[in-house]
Amino acid sequence: MRILLAALLIVGFSVSSMARxxxxxxxxxxxxxxxxxxxxxxxxxxxxxxxxxxxxxxxxxxxxxxxxxxxxxxxxxxxxxxxxxxxxxxxxxxxxxxxxxxxxxxxxxxxxxxxxxxxxxxxxxxxxxxxxxxxxxxxxxxxxxxxxxxxxxxxxxxxxxxxxxxxxxxxxxxVNFTPTDHGSPGVAWLQTKVSGQEAVLDVKAQVSNGARSDQPLTLVATVLDAAGKVVSTEQQAITFKPMITVPVALRVTVPSPRLWNGRKDPYLYRAVVELRSTGGELVDSVEQPLGLRYYAIDNAKGFFLNGQPYHLHGVNRHQDRWNQGWALSPADEELDVAIIKEMGATVVRCSHYQQSDYFVSLCDQAGLLVWAELSQVDRVGADPRFPETSRHQLLDLIRQ
Structure with a gap:
């Protein structure tokens, strides 16, 4: 059954889907x-x-x-x-x-x-x-x-x-992975335990059933290598009740993972989560890049990436341009990352606010660690709504 499922997945990834x-x-x-x-x-x-x-x-x-x-x-x-x-x-x-x-x-x-x-x-x-x-x-x-x-x-x-x-x-x-969960893809891959021996990943998704009847579907989570080969896949049959959004979860284990190792080797897997009908038809799909890594900070010895000392030196980056303000093109973002790489940086601080998904994805590909933060600068607002608005902004940052 697993071999057949993997074959179906490979076919599904090679054609253009009309599901989403x-x-x-x-x-x-x-x-x-x-x-x-x-x-x-x-x-x-x-x-x-x-x-x-x-x-x-x-x-x-x-x-x-x-x-x-x-x-x-x-x-x-x-x-x-x-x-x-x-x-x-x-x-x-x-x-x-x-x-x-x-x-x-x-x-x-x-x-x-x-x-x-x-x-x-x-x-x-x-x-x-x-x-x-x-x-x-x-x-x-x-x-x-x-x-x-x-x-x-x-x-x-x-x-x-x-x-x-x-x-x-x-x-x-x-039925879909809801895009309304703080503007996120509706899917998150949590790196529960990562080492050079295996990576244990917990997939968390928000599934919305907009139909007026029960929808029996299969949740499929798959990790592919950079060449498109399936390295791990799991599935679970779930019946979704009508007109509600519910959280679902699935655990995937990747054996002997190739770790994302900063500027030395910024290797990215492809992480795909699907909803399929009982007949195997694709209903919805979300694909994301996935860099497997673990890290630690020691007060005396500094930052460690994948168990090894990793020196952090880099830049603060703002999202603006002369005669453009914040209206950056993809080429502008690509140029920024190219310049940061040429400088020899290993980390980027997104000062002082959440920056675009595209910029962060470019940093992932370039092997640049990202320091992400909220736009809390100098002062905390006295308005009683300020904490809740800030909490909402933090959820935007985390889930996106």
Whole structure:
């Protein structure tokens, strides 16, 4: 049975699956700098607004001249490339970052608010899509105005505004690894015990059943090497009750793992978690890179990676560019990592806030250790909401 399952997995990884689809929403945006009453309404005339593509940021125009920069609202609007919701399908919009408070609407209906300039967030839009085939309009109010409950309260860097990272439309089956769990993939691989002999991994996932009936499925967790060969796989049959999201878990053991060893050998496995029907059809899948390692800190002897002394020397990195602010392209992020590598660094401090998934993934590939932190700088907010807002930001950082 295990041989057959492995064969099915290899076939599944070699073809394009229709179970989950992602479409980047980077072009065809209309933007207005300032507030507009009722801008969430799909019938609002935005023909006179600025036309632009993402990533987009504001405030840098004044800041880089040494002037006080704009801290206030701006509106973004665009049509979604989807009509009425298809039977058995669900739709989500995921934002990789918006500075600093984002209110999101589809067809005038509020999906919710995200507070925090640096973490990703995601809303389900299935129930807000048109039912008559008319265009679906996504509207986002973003504000980088200072907030008493929102870090950073102070600091020696600018908090620019805008949709400055990727925005994507995600389409899934009725049952999925939920993308709404703090904007995370809905799947986490916990490295419970790692050594040169074996790596014990606990897979934790949040599975959402949007169907109105029980869904008997098989949860499959697989680790592949860099060449695509299956090195370990486990599965479990689970029946998911209707209209709820539940946590599920599975343990996977990798024998004699090749460890991620920093700049010396930044080896990454591929970690794949799937939901399959009783007939073996792929329902949903999430793939992530996986670097297996263990570490320790000794007050007298310093940092140890995989049982060996490892010298940490590196840089603080901000996510900005001249004439761009926070609106960095993938090429910008790649150049930053290339420069950091050329300097001979072994570690990067993401100062003073959560940085993009793409930047962190580049560091993983380059063998750079990452120091991640929240945007708590100098002062803790006196507002009674500050601790809860900060806790939410910390969950964003951990789960993403």
């Amino acid at each position: 689809q992602s479409t980047k929403l980077m072009s065809d945006w209309s933007f207005y700098k300032g507030d507009v009453a009722g801008a969430e309404n799909p019938t609002v005339d935005d023909s006179g607004w600025q036309k632009l593509s993402l990533p987009h940021s504001w405030g840098w125009e004044e800041a880089q001249l040494g002037k006080n920069y704009y801290r206030g609202p701006g509106w973004y609007r665009r049509a979604l490339p989807v009509g009425s919701a298809a039977m058995g399908r669900r739709y989500f919009v995921r934002f990789a970052g918006a500075g600093s408070v984002a209110d999101v609407y589809v067809n005038g209906k509020s999906l919710g608010q995200h507070r925090g300039a640096f973490g990703a967030f995601c809303f389900e839009i299935t129930g807000s899509l048109s039912t008559n085939g008319s265009a679906n309009v996504l509207a986002v109010r973003v504000s980088n105005a200072a907030q008493p409950d929102l870090a950073p309260i102070s600091g020696d860097f600018c908090v620019f505004g805008g949709l400055y990272r990727t925005v994507e439309l995600i389409e899934t089956a009725d």
